[in-house]
Amino acid sequence: MTLPRHAKTVIIGGGVIGCSIAYHLAREGRTDIVVLERSKLTSGTTWHAAGLVRRLRPSATLTKLINYSIDLYGELERETGQATGWTQTGSLTLATNQDRLTNIKRQVSLGRAFGLEADVVDAPRAKELWPLIETDDVIGAVWSPADGRVNPSDVALALSKGARARGVQIFEDTTVTGLQKKAGRISGVEVGEHVIEADEVVIACGLWSREVAAMAGAHMPLYACEHFYILTKPLPEVQALGKGAHLPTLNDQDAFLYARDDVEGLLVGCFEPHAKGLPLERLPADFSFDLLDEDWDHFMPMMENALRRIPALERAEVRMLLNGPESFTLDSQFMLGESPEVPGLFLMGGMNSTGIALAGGAGKAMAEWIIAGEPTMELNEADIRRFSPEMNVLGALEARIPEVLGRHYDNPFPGRSMDTARGQRRSPIHVGLVAAGAQFESRGGWERAVHFGGEAAHLPLSFGVPAWREQVAQEVETCRTGAAILDQSAFGKIMVQGPDAKDFLNHLCAAQMDIAEGRIAYTQILNARGGVESDLTVQRHGPDTYLLIVGAGEVVRDLKRMRETRGDFRVEFTDVTSGYAIIGLAGAKAREVLQATSNTPVPELKRFHFAPVEIGLARGWVGRLSFTGEEGYELYIPSDMAMTAYEALVEAGASHAGLYASGSLRIESGFRAFGHELTPGTTPPEAGLGAFCAFGTGFVGEAALKDHDPERQIVSLLFDDPDAIPIHDEPIYFDGKVVGQITSAAWSYRFGRSVALAMLTSLPQGLQDGDVIPGFEVEIACTRYSARISRKPAKEAFQ
Numbered sequence: 001m002t003l004p005r006h007a008k009t010v011i012i013g014g015g016v017i018g019c020s021i022a023y024h025l026a027r028e029g030r031t032d033i034v035v036l037e038r039s040k041l042t043s044g045t046t047w048h049a050a051g052l053v054r055r056l057r058p059s060a061t062l063t064k065l066i067n068y069s070i071d072l073y074g075e076l077e078r079e080t081g082q083a084t085g086w087t088q089t090g091s092l093t094l095a096t097n098q099d100r101l102t103n104i105k106r107q108v109s110l111g112r113a114f115g116l117e118a119d120v121v122d123a124p125r126a127k128e129l130w131p132l133i134e135t136d137d138v139i140g141a142v143w144s145p146a147d148g149r150v151n152p153s154d155v156a157l158a159l160s161k162g163a164r165a166r167g168v169q170i171f172e173d174t175t176v177t178g179l180q181k182k183a184g185r186i187s188g189v190e191v192g193e194h195v196i197e198a199d200e201v202v203i204a205c206g207l208w209s210r211e212v213a214a215m216a217g218a219h220m221p222l223y224a225c226e227h228f229y230i231l232t233k234p235l236p237e238v239q240a241l242g243k244g245a246h247l248p249t250l251n252d253q254d255a256f257l258y259a260r261d262d263v264e265g266l267l268v269g270c271f272e273p274h275a276k277g278l279p280l281e282r283l284p285a286d287f288s289f290d291l292l293d294e295d296w297d298h299f300m301p302m303m304e305n306a307l308r309r310i311p312a313l314e315r316a317e318v319r320m321l322l323n324g325p326e327s328f329t330l331d332s333q334f335m336l337g338e339s340p341e342v343p344g345l346f347l348m349g350g351m352n353s354t355g356i357a358l359a360g361g362a363g364k365a366m367a368e369w370i371i372a373g374e375p376t377m378e379l380n381e382a383d384i385r386r387f388s389p390e391m392n393v394l395g396a397l398e399a400r401i402p403e404v405l406g407r408h409y410d411n412p413f414p415g416r417s418m419d420t421a422r423g424q425r426r427s428p429i430h431v432g433l434v435a436a437g438a439q440f441e442s443r444g445g446w447e448r449a450v451h452f453g454g455e456a457a458h459l460p461l462s463f464g465v466p467a468w469r470e471q472v473a474q475e476v477e478t479c480r481t482g483a484a485i486l487d488q489s490a491f492g493k494i495m496v497q498g499p500d501a502k503d504f505l506n507h508l509c510a511a512q513m514d515i516a517e518g519r520i521a522y523t524q525i526l527n528a529r530g531g532v533e534s535d536l537t538v539q540r541h542g543p544d545t546y547l548l549i550v551g552a553g554e555v556v557r558d559l560k561r562m563r564e565t566r567g568d569f570r571v572e573f574t575d576v577t578s579g580y581a582i583i584g585l586a587g588a589k590a591r592e593v594l595q596a597t598s599n600t601p602v603p604e605l606k607r608f609h610f611a612p613v614e615i616g617l618a619r620g621w622v623g624r625l626s627f628t629g630e631e632g633y634e635l636y637i638p639s640d641m642a643m644t645a646y647e648a649l650v651e652a653g654a655s656h657a658g659l660y661a662s663g664s665l666r667i668e669s670g671f672r673a674f675g676h677e678l679t680p681g682t683t684p685p686e687a688g689l690g691a692f693c694a695f696g697t698g699f700v701g702e703a704a705l706k707d708h709d710p711e712r713q714i715v716s717l718l719f720d721d722p723d724a725i726p727i728h729d730e731p732i733y734f735d736g737k738v739v740g741q742i743t744s745a746a747w748s749y750r751f752g753r754s755v756a757l758a759m760l761t762s763l764p765q766g767l768q769d770g771d772v773i774p775g776f777e778v779e780i781a782c783t784r785y786s787a788r789i790s791r792k793p794a795k796e797a798f799q
């Protein structure tokens with residue numbers, strides 16, 4: 001085979017991810033696909049992956065993707081003749097403390113929403129299932145019979161065989177030396193002097209992906225870590241199982257361990273809390289089917305944990321301490337999608353040690369994305385557009401990634417944030433918030449105040465009543481009856497200017513953009529299917545000038561869509577996020593406090609209007625709206641005057657509130673949020689926002705919404721039992737059947753119980769707007785709690 005001069009799609013990387021993308025592209029009917037592998041298939045990370053595949057995961061997206069993978073791995077041999085090593089051993093996950101038990105029970109409940117059956121078992125049953133373990137400290141476990149293991153290299157080979165059978169050309173020992181672009185779009189791949197022109201290029205080459213993406217000027221923030229497991233020689237206890245018999249795969253996450261049997265011995269791996277980052281310079285250029293040096297000093301604390309859990313290891317002879325590199329992302333979710341910087345360049349990687357389990361489902365999702373030009377399923381949490389170029393700073397990756405590996409088995413408590421690489425992006429009023437005792441979370445590189453009272457009010461983290469509940473009660477009260485500063489500076493701000501600004505925005509956004517100067521419109525940006533791609537407000541500052549206020553962390557995604565939608569419209573967009581602070585001022589006394597800062601009258605504003613304002617010595621503009629749903633304002637102030645304005649507000653008596661307070665009020669008010677109620681797979685009518693669509697303006701997605709009679713619906717929900725503490729994704733039952741899932745939840749200080757928003761996939765017949773329907777149950781960590789629903793906001797419906 002000689003390298004072609006042209007291919008429709010070139011995939012760089014012949015590991016399990018590259019092979020899966022190729023296989024699924026071909027299966028979807030795409031032809032003219034080339035895979036380039038610098039060494040041999042699977043020679044990077046795939047060959048040394050442990051191959052455990054567990055279905056139960058903390059999020060709906062991961063659960064769906066992995067379920068698809070496992071089903072596929074079970075079928076590939078029939079199709080390709082190449083075995084994948086799929087063995088349905090079941091998996092056993094241990095809990096040695098109440099938080100862990102709650103966490104794994106939460107995953108069981110989530111799995112049930114997808115028809116997955118798993119059992120919560122006691123320690124004696126766990127011991128029956130895995131006779132080699134010590135269970136004195138085990139307080140419960142989850143037995144998931146549909147899980148198992150594969151041989152990772154064989155999975156990749158089966159996928160590559162299936163791809164080849166459909167015409168995919170695979171070239172080994174072929175190193176990509178450069179990427180070519182034409183007019184900013186990817187146009188080809190260089191292999192030394194040879195150029196393969198391509199319509200699309202996919203980078204899926206594991207640890208090397210960041211560097212390869214950089215060849216085209218694209219950002220792919222991932223970084224490698226050393227990952228360890230031991231392999232023992234045969235053990236009599238494992239041999240005694242009998243030929244062909246296997247233990248379930250084992251997770252002891254409180255001890256940072258996983259294990260399975262391996263050639264009559266054991267494989268025991270770890271996600272140790274203090275992991276070792278791996279600068280790529282340490283790898284030789286010809287690193288292939290290679291490993292890193294053993295490091296027993298580093299592994300020893302994990303070995304001690306393993307010996308406690310599996311005493312038979314005392315008698316085992318360790319065959320090797322395998323140290324193989326794997327790549328991780330800043331937020332511990334993998335990434336996929338089209339590069340925001342380089343159209344036609346698709347990126348997938350940072351699999352966070354879940355690559356084998358994810359490869360099937362994520363490869364399919366990526367293939368569909370490439371063909372459709374946009375995701376065909378809910379992938380927000382993995383979408384590469386969540387990363388801005390700032391997040392690809394090497395120093396941030398080096399600092400954060402070892403922590404990501406170390407927290408792989410952490411309980412995903414609400415309020416959990418990483419400790420490293422903090423303070424990268426700070427609000428212009430950050431110093432003031434620190435002095436006021438803010439506790440921050442780190443999201444998308446930003447520090448965002450979640451509540452006040454500092455760490456003392458934050459810890460310990462819990463799935464139950466959070467430590468901050470009382471602190472946030474005060475903040476909620478201030479947001480309603482006082483004047484609370486809510487820092488919203490992390491929101492994205494995009495200036496849109498040009499003679500066609502209005503027409504362009506009418507095409508881009510679903511609401512009417514022909515609004516008067518000084519007005520604010522609430523709207524969504526939709527995809528061609530009518531799904532929500534962004535949720536935003538739009539201010540008209542002049543005949544040809546608008547300012548878009550978009551979600552925190554959504555600027556990269558929104559700018560990409562705007563560029564793709566621009567066509568012939570004469571319009572320019574500028575990211576001005578760093579140029580302005582946004583200070584929310586919420587509560588009944590907001591206007592009074594604002595006036596007390598100013599020698600000029602604060603303008604009388606109708607809702608969704610804005611006007612210039614003076615705040616102490618600062619000047620900005622004020623809009624009358626609040627994300628809390630209570631009375632309130634947003635102040636937009638140039639960054640260099642933001643502290644001046646902030647100090648004046650504090651001087652005038654404003655207090656503080658954080659995201660937890662505003663989140664609770666938002667949910668009570670029934671306000672939808674992007675990434676929760678609003679997703680690319682949800683239409684405005686499904687979200688109850690049909691009234692905000694200006695039919696007739698020719699907005700993207702309009703055609704898909706004509707005659708759209710939604711069967712699904714966002715509803716408000718109030719729990720009856722104050723002990724019910726939902727977080728996200730919990731399944732909802734009616735008449736014993738799953739009818740939906742929670743999309744956002746919070747403690748309601750108004751009701752003294754949890755409130756939530758939820759997507760119901762099947763609505764009770766004849767449900768009217770004002771109805772309150774009892775009889776629903778929500779399953780949280782395997783316990784059912786009764787709840788009432790209504791289409792109205794909770795604060796109106798459940799009074």
Ligand SMILES: NCCCC(=O)O
Nearest residue numbers: 050052251258353354
């Ligand atoms: N790469 C090892 C993954 C182990 C686990 O899924 O728990």
